[in-house]
Amino acid sequence: MEGKVFLCQYWIWVMLLLGQLHGYKSCVEKEREALLELKKYIASITKEYPDSVLFAWTNDTKSDCCLWEEIKCNRTSGRVTEIAFGPLDLNENSLLNLSLLHPFEDVRSLNLSMSRFGYLPPRSFYTEGRFYGFFDDVEGYKSLRRLRNLEILDLSSNRFNNSIIPFLSAATSLTTLFLRDNYMDGPFPAKELRDLTNLELLDLSINRFNGTIPTQELSALMKLKALDLSDNEFSGSIQLQGICKLKNMEELDLSRNKLVGQLPTCLTGLAGLRVLELSSNQLAGNMPASLGSLESLEYLSLFDNNFEGFFSLGLLSNLTELRVLKLGSNSNSLQVALPEGSWNPKFQLNAIVLKSCNLAKIPQFLLQQKGLRLVDLSDNKITGNFPTWLLENYTELQVLCLQKNYLTSFQLPKSTHNLTFLDLSANEFRHLFPENIGWILPQLMVMNVSSNEFQGNLPSSLKNMTEIISLDLSYNRFQGKIPKGFLKNSVEVLKLSHNKLSGEIILFEEEHYSNKILELLLDNNQFTGEIEQGFRRLHLLAILDISNNSLSGVIPSWIGELQILTLLLLSNNSLEGEIPISLFNTSTLSLLDLSANKLSGEIPSHVKSSNPLVLLLQDNNLSGAIPDDLL
Structure with a gap:
């Protein structure tokens, strides 16, 4: 009996599984072959280990390409709808051959971004390993028009420059275009994108565009809902009349540019605006009272500008959707005031920044905010x-x-x-x-x-x-000694400068010490004793300042083993003996201050620093000739 029940349950599960798979179709063979051709090309422009590129894209005929990493397909037709490449390490000046994408007639999303694969350092640290541009020897600039269903194109965090703009103008089906964190510069050629009339999101942040924002040309993109031009070099008066014509606009970010002038009141005509981010510019004048009419506003950031005059938070009372509020000014002439009496605004904030607003006390309305996660009331007059x-x-x-x-x-x-x-x-x-x-x-x-x-x-x-x-x-x-076990393994920056701490510098216990420290400042205290062995473990240390103490003994030679040490300041102590040669054999040191000690002997040569070295040795007992490589 139990066997029959089990068999019945088994067939039920099989039927359910078949029901789920009904209508599913594996990838189209033509597109599978095209993906392998694309992989072959990417491998050919990869710097190292080309065999590891897109490893899951295999030539096994039994492998369904719809199940490959970075690939998604339509479950019914089996056609590829999304393509991404994952992390790549490309040769310098690598170009993408767009003709290799033409077989994917139903592709809706193409993602060449590097930023989604974890932390990327500033651009200067990854000058290679990214795409530089496009080419198509047959279709030329019209290549992307072949991808009639392409809606999302993400080119973030590459090295694309303005040369790709003519290619993009042919992708008229696009609704979303990410170009953030590239190497585009000069005036923004908005006219060349005027045919992208379906565009709803345009992200050009973290580039080098300059000049005025071409707002009139942007007004042709009537469906635009989100525009991000932050972290560029746009300058001049903030004339936004063209953008104010985009009645579908929901998110506008012009922060971290060099825009001047008064906040355009025409923005208050964008009834659906949810995000207004204009911080870190040079905007001046008064904040308009009409901001309170933007009833859909969820995020308002105007700090780090030069606003002045009087602005009452009561003007924002009816913004029921407001979750983030950031106001402030560098002029010291902005007075943000609160309504008199018990004020109970209709919004519930998650974050509030009222920086340099001449506040005399902490706003009591914060007591009524239930979900606060960030509060910044810095640089005020709160007592x-x-x-x-x-x-x-x-x-x-x-x-x-x-x-x-x-x-x-x-x-x-x-x-x-x-x-x-x-x-x-x-x-x-x-x-x-x-x-x-x-x-x-x-x-x-x-x-x-x-x-x-x-x-x-x-x-x-x-x-x-x-x-x-x-x-x-x-x-x-x-004052007093540093407590034992003071540092945990998480510490990267420790600053104890300009106190009255004393005793030996024992930051580390043998069984538990921090090896992540990048910056250690212990100067201007009353520390005594020798430079302890614990410092030797700090392999990531870049800045060490223990100047202006009462340290004695010799400078240990192992300090030169700290491979990324950039600044070393040991001045105004009682250190003696000779200067270790190892200090002059490090390639990273840019400042070495050993002045006002009791050092003796000759100055070592063999300087091989890759950076110009600032060397301060005055007020010691050094002798001999100054090495030629220091002159």
Whole structure:
């Protein structure tokens, strides 16, 4: 009986599976062969290990190309609809042969982006390994018109320049075009894209376009919903009349350019605008009261400009969809005011930045905001106590920036909080630092309390911050020895400069030390003893400053083994003996300051630094001739 039940269940599962597969068709053989031709071409322009390129694209006739990595197909027709290449390491000046894409008549998405495969360093670090342009020996600039169903084209994070614009003008079916993080420059040739009338999203951010924004030409793209021109070099007066004609516009990002003038009031006619990002320009004048009429607005960012005058947050009261608000000015002439009495706006913010807004107190309406994750009220005139209630009320708060104010008392809540970023630098705290900070804020990744007058010993509870990456306690009045086990393996930047710390510098326990440190600043304290062996383990150290202490002994030769050390400052100590030759055999050092010590002997030669070396050796007991390679 049990066997019959099992057999019945088995056939039910088989029938269900067949039902799911009904109508599914494997890839078209013609397109499978075309993918292999495309792979062959990509391998031919790859610098190293061409056999590993698109490894899953196999010549096995039993392999269904619709199941290959980076490929998607229509389940019914079996035709390829999406193509991506994954991470590539191409030869310099590599071009993509567009004719190899012509067999894919139903392709809707083509992704050549490198940015989606993890962190990419700044452009100067990856000058090779990316596409430079297109070519098609038969169709020429009209090549992409063959892909009649192409809707999404992502060319982000390559080395494309303006030469590809004529090719793009033929892709008239496009609705989405990403060109961010490339090498396009000069005036933006918007006229050449006027035929892309189906375009809804255009991203040209992180390029080198300059001159004025061609807003009149952009007005031809009537279906445009999202435009990102951020991180370019656009300049001149911010004339947006053409963009204001694009009534479907929902997202506009012109941040981090060099635009000047007053905020165009015509923007308030874009009723569907959800994102307005104009930060980090040189806009001036008053913020228009008509911003309050943008009822669909979810994200408003105008900080890091030169706005002035009076602006009341009450004007934004009815923006029920607002989630992110960022205001501020570099002019010190912007006064952001709150409505008098109990103000209860209709929005619920996730992030608020009111930087350099001449605030005298922390806005009380924040008590009514239920989902705050970021609060930045830096560079204001806020006095009194640290707002413990922000941590008590908002368990999801991640970032709190209150630097450059006039706060005088720092008390912590009683309960543990998961805050990850705290900046209280440049206030007026003049009391003992909270001993329990490591227990109350154990998840901190960045903490900056520099430029205050915190007193007492470094709290031993700092050892409980197991996630800390950057810790800045400099320019205070901390004293005593550094607690044992002070550093965790997560620390990359540690700044203890300009305090009254003393004793030997023992940052590392034998069984537990940080080997990720990039920057270590211990200068202007009262440390004594010799340079300990623990520094030898810091293989990633780029900056070491232990100047202006009372260190003695010799400079250990192993310091030259720190392979990426760029700045080494040991001045104003009592170091003696000869200068280790190893310091002059490192190729990365650009500043070596050994001045005001008791060093003796001759100055070594054999300098092989790849960078110009600034060498400071005055006020020592050195003798002999100055090596020719230093002159």
